[in-house]
Amino acid sequence: MQGNTILDRAKGAHITMASANYTPQDHFLRAKEVWPRLGISKSTFYDLISKGKFPKPRKLGTRTSVWQNSQVEKFMDGIMAGEGGQN
Secondary structure, eight states: OBTTEEEETTTTEEEETTTTTOOTTOOEEOHHHHHHHHTOOHHHHHHHHHTTSSOOOEEEETTEEEEEHHHHHHHHHHHHTTOOSOO
């Protein structure tokens, strides 16, 4: 990470933190950190993404996908509020 951008080396593109809705308290999580935090299996996690019930990841490279911590927290808050997510 340089300054306020993330370099996608595979495409040579820059994603600014502002365009990624980044806040100083926010940070990126990899899939292996997200699905256990949600208390679901890896296959259920990817099923939720494919059904549009969980946000799609941001691609930082050809083999690097991340979610913002705030996205995960918002999803968990929705579950607690009774909005579901696994139907």
